[in-house]
Amino acid sequence: MRLDKYLKVSRLIKRRTVANDACDNEHIMVNGRQAKASYQVKLGDVIEIGYGNRMLKVEVTAIDEHANKAAAAAMYREVAE
DSSP: OOOHHHHHHTTTTSSSSHHHHHHHHHOOOTHHHHHHOOOBBOOOOOEEEEEEEEEEEEEEOOSSSSHEEEEHHEEEEEEEO
16 A cells, blocks of 8 residues: 555545655655655554654554544554654
């Protein structure tokens, strides 16, 4: 699954266009590297999202094409800094 779609389906970012813009503006890193929206997400990837001064770091635990609100939270787990 593409990174921008994963961010939207997992509800880490509300809209896919916003996720795409975040990737273009280098606010998203995967496994310590800048990632493009077209990056193919794999289980175990560590995604870092920059929100202004705050950084959210999560590990991918599941990849689902469609997820409701409860299932979306189970697609990742937060990683301590």
